[in-house]
Amino acid sequence: MLDVAAMLEVSSLELRYGAIRAVKDVSLTVGKGELVALLGANGAGKSSTLRAIAGAHKPASGAIRLNGEDVTNLSPERMVRNGVAMVPETRDVFPDLTVAENLRLGAFTRRADVSGVEEDKARMFRLFPILAERAEQAAGTLSGGEQQMLVVARALMSRPRLLLLDEPSLGLAPTIVGRIFDMIAELKDSGLTMLLVEQNASMALGVADRAYVMRLGKIAADGTAADIAAASDLKALYLGS
Amino acid sequence: MAVYLQFIIDVLSLGGAYALMALGLVIVYGILRLVNFAYGELIMVSGYTMFLLGDSALPWIVMAAAGVFMAIVGGIVTDYVAFRPVRTKSVTAVLITSFAFSTLLQNAALLFISPRPRNVPLPDIFSETVRFAGVVTPARNLITIAAAVILLAVFAWMMKRTVLGVAMRAAATHFTMARMLGVSANLIISTAFAISGLFAGIVSLFWIGRIGSVVPGIGLEPLLIAFIATVIGGMRSLQGAVLGGFLLAFIDTGLNYSLPQDLLKFLDAFTFSLVILILLWRPAGLMKGPASGQRT
Numbered sequence: 001m002l003d004v005a006a007m008l009e010v011s012s013l014e015l016r017y018g019a020i021r022a023v024k025d026v027s028l029t030v031g032k033g034e035l036v037a038l039l040g041a042n043g044a045g046k047s048s049t050l051r052a053i054a055g056a057h058k059p060a061s062g063a064i065r066l067n068g069e070d071v072t073n074l075s076p077e078r079m080v081r082n083g084v085a086m087v088p089e090t091r092d093v094f095p096d097l098t099v100a101e102n103l104r105l106g107a108f109t110r111r112a113d114v115s116g117v118e119e120d121k122a123r124m125f126r127l128f129p130i131l132a133e134r135a136e137q138a139a140g141t142l143s144g145g146e147q148q149m150l151v152v153a154r155a156l157m158s159r160p161r162l163l164l165l166d167e168p169s170l171g172l173a174p175t176i177v178g179r180i181f182d183m184i185a186e187l188k189d190s191g192l193t194m195l196l197v198e199q200n201a202s203m204a205l206g207v208a209d210r211a212y213v214m215r216l217g218k219i220a221a222d223g224t225a226a227d228i229a230a231a232s233d234l235k236a237l238y239l240g241s
Numbered sequence: 242m243a244v245y246l247q248f249i250i251d252v253l254s255l256g257g258a259y260a261l262m263a264l265g266l267v268i269v270y271g272i273l274r275l276v277n278f279a280y281g282e283l284i285m286v287s288g289y290t291m292f293l294l295g296d297s298a299l300p301w302i303v304m305a306a307a308g309v310f311m312a313i314v315g316g317i318v319t320d321y322v323a324f325r326p327v328r329t330k331s332v333t334a335v336l337i338t339s340f341a342f343s344t345l346l347q348n349a350a351l352l353f354i355s356p357r358p359r360n361v362p363l364p365d366i367f368s369e370t371v372r373f374a375g376v377v378t379p380a381r382n383l384i385t386i387a388a389a390v391i392l393l394a395v396f397a398w399m400m401k402r403t404v405l406g407v408a409m410r411a412a413a414t415h416f417t418m419a420r421m422l423g424v425s426a427n428l429i430i431s432t433a434f435a436i437s438g439l440f441a442g443i444v445s446l447f448w449i450g451r452i453g454s455v456v457p458g459i460g461l462e463p464l465l466i467a468f469i470a471t472v473i474g475g476m477r478s479l480q481g482a483v484l485g486g487f488l489l490a491f492i493d494t495g496l497n498y499s500l501p502q503d504l505l506k507f508l509d510a511f512t513f514s515l516v517i518l519i520l521l522w523r524p525a526g527l528m529k530g531p532a533s534g535q536r537t
Contacts, residue, residue: 054421055421056417056420056421075420075425075426076417076420076421076423077420077423077424077425077426079421080421080422080423081423085422086421088418088421092415092418094410094411094414094415094418094419095414096410096414097407097410097411097414101407101410101411104404104407105404105407105408105411105419105422105424106422108404108408108422108423108424109422109423111404154422155422158422158423
C-alpha cells in the first residue's frame with residue numbers, strides 16, 4: 001500500500017443477487033489522489049463492487065468507509081453529496097434530455113450555486129469541445145464516444161472527490177479508447193482520486209498507480225500497476241487456470 | 242359554421258379537463274411505473290373541502306384555493322401512506338395499498354359526511370353563458386380552456402427549464418442513474434405526487450362545477466377517464482397524456498354530436514370500441530415516451 005491517507009476503504013464486502021453471491025470478502029483501499037484499477041474478466045464482480053460503493057447496491061455484509069466515516073448503507077444520492085460520482089458502464093445518458101440538460105443534472109446537488117454550475121459547464125465545454133457543439137442536441141443522438149465523454153463530464157459536474165469509472169472503454173473504437181484514457185490521465189494529473197473498473201487491463205495498467213484483480217467475486221491479486229503488469233500469470237488470474 | 246365552433250369549444254373544454262386528469266396520473270406513473278388508484282379521491286378531497294367551507298363567508302376563490310391545496314396535501318399523503326412504505330417491495334403490494342387508501346378515503350367520506358350528494362359552492366360566473374359569433378356556451382367551458390392552457394404551459398415550462406423538472410424527466414427514464422447523480426428519490430416522488438394533486442384539485446373545480454355537488458364516489462369516473470386517456474396516449478409520455486386526453490374528448494364529443502338520440506345511451510360502448518381500435522393499431526399508445534426505463 002502506498003503511504004497516503006485512505007480515502008475509500010472497503011472491507012470484507014459481500015454482495016448478493018438473490019441466492020447468488022456475486023462478490024465475497026472483497027477488501028480494497030483507494031488513497032487520496034490515487035488512481036486504482038479494478039481488473040478482471042466479465043462477471044468477476046467488478047461492476048457490482050463499484051455499484052455498491054456508489055450506494056446503488058446494498059451490501060449483504062462488509063463495510064464501506066469514506067474518509068474514515070462509515071457510508072455502508074447510504075443511498076446513492078447521499079453518496080453523491082459525500083463527493084462520490086459514478087460513471088456507469090452502460091453509458092446511461094438520459095437520451096431524451098439535451099447535452100446541456102444532462103450536464104445540469106450532474107450538478108443537481110449544487111443547484112443553488114447557479115454561477116458555479118455555469119462556470120463548470122463552460123469548463124466541461126472547453127474540456128470536451130464536441131459537447132459544446134452538441135449542447136442543445138438530445139443526448140441519445142450522440143455517438144458512443146461522445147456519450148462516454150458526456151457521462152464523464154456529467155459526473156465531474158458534481159465536483160467529486162472520488163470518481164468511480166465503470167468500463168469507460170467498453171464498446172468504443174480503439175482511437176476513441178485512446179482519447180478516453182488520455183482524459184483519465186489528465187484528470188489524474190489534476191489530483192482527482194479515481195477507482196477504475198476495466199476489462200482492458202493493459203490500458204488500465206498504463207494509467208493506474210495500483211491495481212486489484214478480481215476473479216469469481218474475490219480479489220485474486222493486488223499490487224502496484226507495474227507489478228501486476230509484469231506478473232506473467234495475469235492471464236491465469238483472469239481465466240483461473 | 243356556428244355548430245363547428247360550438248363543437249371545437251366543447252372538445253377543447255372537455256379535452257382540457259381530460260388532459261389535466263391524465264397528466265396527473267401519468268406524472269406519477271412515469272416515475273414509479275405504478276398507477277395511483279387513489280388518484281380519483283384527490284378530486285373528492287378537494288370537493289369535500291369546498292363543501293365544508295361552503296357555509297363560510299369566504300370568497301369562492303379562497304374556497305377553491307383551499308380545495309386545490311387539500312388535493313395537493315392529499316397527493317403527498319398518498320405517497321407517505323400508500324407508496325413510500327412498500328415502494329421498493331413489490332408492484333402487487335403498492336397496487337393493493339393504493340386501492341386500500343382509495344377505499345379508506347371514500348369510506349371516511351361516507352361515514353363522516355354522507356353518502357348523499359353535498360352541494361359545493363360555485364361562483365356566479367360558472368352559471369353564466371357567453372354569446373359570440375352565433376354560439377351560446379357556458380362561461381365555465383371557456384374558463385376550463387383558459388385554465389388548461391395556462392396550467393399546461395406552466396407545467397411544460399417547469400419540466401423544461403427548472404432543475405427539478407429536468408430531474409423528473411430524467412428520473413422517468415432511468416431512476417437509479419438519476420439517483421447516482423444526487424437526485425433524491427423521495428424529493429422527486431413527493432413532487433410528482435404534489436403535482437398530481439395540483440392537477441386533480443384544478444380539475445375538481447371544473448368537474449364538480451358541472452354537477453354542483455360532490456359524492457364519495459365522484460373520483461371513479463375521472464380516474465377511469467385519466468386511465469383511458471393515458472393508455473391511448475402512451476402510459477409513459479407526458480405529451481401522450483395530453484394528446485390522449487384531447488383525443489378522448491374529441492371521440493366523446495364527436496359521438497355525442499353525431500349519434501342518433503336512441504343510441505346516445507350506448508355512448509360509452511362506442512367510445513370504448515374506438516379506443517380498442519386505436520390500441521389494436523398502436524398497442525403501446527400513440528406516443529412511446531422515453532427510450533429506456535425501469536422500476537426503482
